[in-house]
Amino acid sequence: MTLSRRDLGFGLAAIAGLTALPAAAQSTLSAEDRATLAQAQTYLQALTSAQGSFVETGAGGQRRQGRFYLQRPGKMRFEYTDPAGLLVVSDGDNVKRYDPRLNVFRQVPLGATPLSTFLARNVRLDQGVRIDRVTRMQSGAFAITARDQRRPNEGSVILAFAGNPMRLQEWTITDAQGARTRTQLTTLTPAPSLAASLFRLTDPTRRPGRN
Template structure:
């Protein structure tokens, strides 16, 4: 897809008989449970070093919008039921169920992450890295969520972004800034114009 829109790779299903959650993973789970909405600006860098900027709006459960900067004909939006990749330059769209995408970690407040996520050691004790990866389905790729300890953020953690690798090891990095948590966001934020020639407004 053009611009590798946010490298939203499929997520694994929950794994039965998951091991006990580590203290740091429990902190991540507590943060995710405490966030009902979030706004931020984002910077997306692909494997070639090309960077695009935009704004993020997230409302749980199931809604997110990545609005790219002016002049970029791409929109990524989840309307509560499906995740949509919209390319207005070629009038195409692609739909994926939210539960099969990595943003399911951020969008579903009831999701137990212990079955498919693990902590990755970092050199900085103030940074937590959480890897999402299904060994049974390496074709899904993997994604690392990056958190920074912050007393001002829900459950003491600030989501700073993520790094995604697809099955071909193509890397896409998302960096967030200006995060605001649990702010009012209208449901109308997650509506969009269907790029198909006769597509209705969603």
């Protein structure tokens, strides 16, 4: 079963949605824009193991929150405290989602999802991604607006970074219908010793002896 970005239920998939496109997509960027992109790429590449908390605000104003864990390559976990129990986990091979309210479990190969790009060993923003806008502030903060050039009408994502010290602060997804979902990282810290169990999720809906 295919998991869409909406199915995945969190904004990190938008980062991963910056999939490989022809390098010509960068041809209209200024030298300063390219330097800013290189700065963001270096930061994301160094973000190999981290944890933190997030608040997600949907188009209708509904709010979700929880904690996230990241261990590249291949592994991540978003666990929601509101709504309680909702989980999205990548174990390096598959992306799995469990909603206890509906008792629904889904999974799809990681390589078949946009998450595979962000969780790859090498993160690239300097080739293939269509960048619509790079906005810089005097404080050193900046934002990158991007979309998939092959499917430009499917929406866009804005990645916002603090400048000093540099930190990924939030991202905003605008879908094909114009609905916006904003995810704010209220905390983000390095986490060099994450437990392997965080990135394991078995199907809770399966009963013993069930095929």
